[in-house]
Amino acid sequence: MYIHKIGLISAMLAVLFLSACGSVREASSSNNQHGSHEAASSPASADGHSGHGGEMPKASPNLNASFTFGSASLKANESSELTIQIADGAGKPVTDFQVNHEKLLHLIIVNHNLSSFQHIHPAYQGNGKFTVSTSFDAGGDYKLIADFIPSGGTSTTLSQWVKVAGKEAEHTVLKADAKLQQEVSGKAVELSLSSIKAKEEVTLSFTIRDAQTNKEITDLQPYLGAVGHVVILSADAEQYIHVHPLEEKATGPVAKFATSFPEAGVYKLWGQFQHNGEVFTVPFVVNVK
Numbered sequence: 001m002y003i004h005k006i007g008l009i010s011a012m013l014a015v016l017f018l019s020a021c022g023s024v025r026e027a028s029s030s031n032n033q034h035g036s037h038e039a040a041s042s043p044a045s046a047d048g049h050s051g052h053g054g055e056m057p058k059a060s061p062n063l064n065a066s067f068t069f070g071s072a073s074l075k076a077n078e079s080s081e082l083t084i085q086i087a088d089g090a091g092k093p094v095t096d097f098q099v100n101h102e103k104l105l106h107l108i109i110v111n112h113n114l115s116s117f118q119h120i121h122p123a124y125q126g127n128g129k130f131t132v133s134t135s136f137d138a139g140g141d142y143k144l145i146a147d148f149i150p151s152g153g154t155s156t157t158l159s160q161w162v163k164v165a166g167k168e169a170e171h172t173v174l175k176a177d178a179k180l181q182q183e184v185s186g187k188a189v190e191l192s193l194s195s196i197k198a199k200e201e202v203t204l205s206f207t208i209r210d211a212q213t214n215k216e217i218t219d220l221q222p223y224l225g226a227v228g229h230v231v232i233l234s235a236d237a238e239q240y241i242h243v244h245p246l247e248e249k250a251t252g253p254v255a256k257f258a259t260s261f262p263e264a265g266v267y268k269l270w271g272q273f274q275h276n277g278e279v280f281t282v283p284f285v286v287n288v289k
């Protein structure tokens with residue numbers, strides 16, 4: 001099978017620690033063709049030019065990720081095997097990873113307007129290589145974000161934009177939710193933030209109820225070893241923000257997480273929880289001042 005090499009130079013590492021809590025600014029840039037409504041002739045566009053993070057120390061020395069698909073072109077609703085190869089600046093595979101939330105590598109996939117979200121776990125094949133079967137629910141630009149900790153290193157985020165052929169989701173502007181209340185999978189979830197100011201420590205508190213009875217849910221199950229997981233991205237998907245559960249062993253109805261927003265703007269966040277063996281994902285859009 002023809003292997004299309006998406007990133008000769010993969011997304012450059014530019015993970016910057018902004019606070020002791022570990023908020024990470026992910027300064028990898030990309031060939032993000034927002035506004036282009038044509039399917040690309042090339043299945044994936046990649047341009048991992050270096051970030052803008054020269055003023056702060058790098059968390060890990062020059063790691064690279066190359067994202068390679070097993071099919072010649074990516075099409076909406078067709079699955080394709082993704083290979084992620086992690087290497088150091090000299091091209092030598094990184095072979096030791098630290099288990100973080102039960103996994104060696106977490107892969108987040110979002111589309112250009114953040115309407116699509118996937119959080120999956122590629123399988124480690126050894127020699128710095130991870131594989132997973134992927135599919136995309138529509139055409140457009142998608143960002144692949146690999147989140148891992150090399151042994152002896154620090155939390156690392158490497159990313160790549162790819163182009164998927166097919167009808168695209170609308171190019172809407174992300175708007176903050178008027179009310180931080182959502183209903184998904186039979187759960188009514190309310191979010192409160194201790195602060196909506198940039199550069200401050202923020203506690204995110206999710207309160208989870210049964211949507212039918214309005215009863216608080218007190219028997220959340222651990223998901224990947226914690227009460228829940230939260231992923232935050234800036235509206236342009238350029239900033240990937242790490243979030244830490246405050247009480248890993250909590251079981252509801254409240255799940256709390258600590259984070260910090262690097263700058264003012266609109267952010268989308270996804271909380272993921274498990275109840276009765278089912279993982280549910282609840283999205284919110286917030287405006288940080």
Ligand SMILES: [Cu+2]
Nearest residue numbers: 103106107119
């Ligand atoms: Cu994960």
